[in-house]
Amino acid sequence: RRFPRAGDLIEVQSGVTEVGGKTLRLVHWLCDPESGAAWASMEAVALTFDTTTYRNAVAYLNLGMGGFVLAAVSARFLFPAVSAEGRAIWIARAAPMSARDLVRAKFAGGLVPILVVGEVISLSSSYLLRVSPFVVWSGAATTAVLAVAISGLAVGLGAQMPAFKAEHLAKVASGFGGVVYMACALVYVGAVVAFEAYPTWLFYDSTRFRYSLGTRHLALAAGCYLGVLVFSAAVAWLALERGARSLEAREFS
Numbered sequence: 001r002r003f004p005r006a007g008d009l010i011e012v013q014s015g016v017t018e019v020g021g022k023t024l025r026l027v028h029w030l031c032d033p034e035s036g037a038a039w040a041s042m043e044a045v046a047l048t049f050d051t052t053t054y055r056n057a058v059a060y061l062n063l064g065m066g067g068f069v070l071a072a073v074s075a076r077f078l079f080p081a082v083s084a085e086g087r088a089i090w091i092a093r094a095a096p097m098s099a100r101d102l103v104r105a106k107f108a109g110g111l112v113p114i115l116v117v118g119e120v121i122s123l124s125s126s127y128l129l130r131v132s133p134f135v136v137w138s139g140a141a142t143t144a145v146l147a148v149a150i151s152g153l154a155v156g157l158g159a160q161m162p163a164f165k166a167e168h169l170a171k172v173a174s175g176f177g178g179v180v181y182m183a184c185a186l187v188y189v190g191a192v193v194a195f196e197a198y199p200t201w202l203f204y205d206s207t208r209f210r211y212s213l214g215t216r217h218l219a220l221a222a223g224c225y226l227g228v229l230v231f232s233a234a235v236a237w238l239a240l241e242r243g244a245r246s247l248e249a250r251e252f253s
Contacts, residue, residue, distance in 0.1 A: 009033050022049055052132075052208070059131040060193075060200055063142055066121045067189030070114055070143075070150050071182060078114070078154035079181050080172035081106040082247065083162045099159075099247040103240055107155045115147040134207050138200055142228070146192060149232040150185055156239025157181045160246040188235055192228055199224045 004010060011033040018025035024046040030039045082103065122143040126136040161177030172178065199221030206213050213221070 004030075004032070004039055010039070017043075023047060055129045056131045056135050056204055059126050059129045059135050059139060060197070062125050063122070063139055063146075063196075064189055064193045066118055066125075066143055067146050067150070067192070068186065069121060070118050070147055071154075071185035071189065073117060074110070074114055074150050074154035074185070075173045075178050075182055076170070078106070078110040078151055079158040079178055080163075080166075080169040081110060081155055082159045082243070083164055083166060083172045084169055086164055098244075100241075100244040103155060103159050103244045103247065106159075107152055107240060110155065111148065111151045114151050115144060118143040118147045132204060132207060134203055135200070138196075138203075142192065142196060145228065145232045146189065149188060149235045152236025153185055153188065153239045154181060156236075156241070156243035157184065159240075159243030162247070162250075188232075192232070195224050195228050195231075 011031045013029040013031055015027050016024065017027050026044045026046065027041060028044070029041045031037065032039060119140060122139045123136070126139055157177060157180065158172075161180070163172045163175060163177070166172045166175075202213060202217055202221055
């Protein structure tokens with residue numbers, strides 16, 4: 001049996017051997033053009049699927065990654081915000097400013113940068129993945145809610161566990177309080193992503209395949225979104241309130 005050498009002509013014969021729902025099986029034969037004898041053969045399986053759903057799913061799950069980034073940035077800059085007063089904290093407490101006003105000022109000052117970072121991550125990733133408009137704007141809205149709650153959680157827990165005598169603010173973020181804050185923030189982000197998964201899929205699927213949702217589905221989706229808003233507001237408010245009370249009860253000298 002003679003095998004082809006450099007310069008020989010090769011005849012390629014191809015055929016489809018099987019067509020499935022999402023698979024296509026192809027066979028290619030390398031033949032001698034003179035005798036028709038087969039020199040070699042190979043088989044390939046092609047997968048065909050629509051990437052639209054996968055891209056939208058990745059964009060939605062990216063909310064969790066974006067939330068992690070916001071939590072990490074807040075741990076570095078917002079959690080030590082109250083501790084940044086250092087030994088001069090007694091001056092701020094002696095001024096005509098309550099502990100609640102101080103905590104709220106720290107929260108308001110850090111919220112805008114965190115919100116901008118979150119929206120840049122959310123909108124840019126949605127643009128790159130070319131997702132549906134609903135996923136784009138729902139992701140942006142959820143990111144805004146995450147930014148508010150995470151900022152409040154960081155400042156509030158930072159006020160409850162301050163380290164006014166720390167030599168460097170990075171040590172505050174990497175200390176015990178920073179670990180507790182990161183754990184709470186990640187649990188919160190995971191809960192929000194889990195709560196919004198089903199209603200987001202409902203609206204995305206109905207928009208893509210053009211069908212109307214029933215009253216039960218609409219009520220369930222509204223309940224999930226409303227639950228996320230109430231839960232997030234409670235997280236931010238409770239953290240800030242407890243932080244203010246803890247700071248108010250602390251004695252400074």
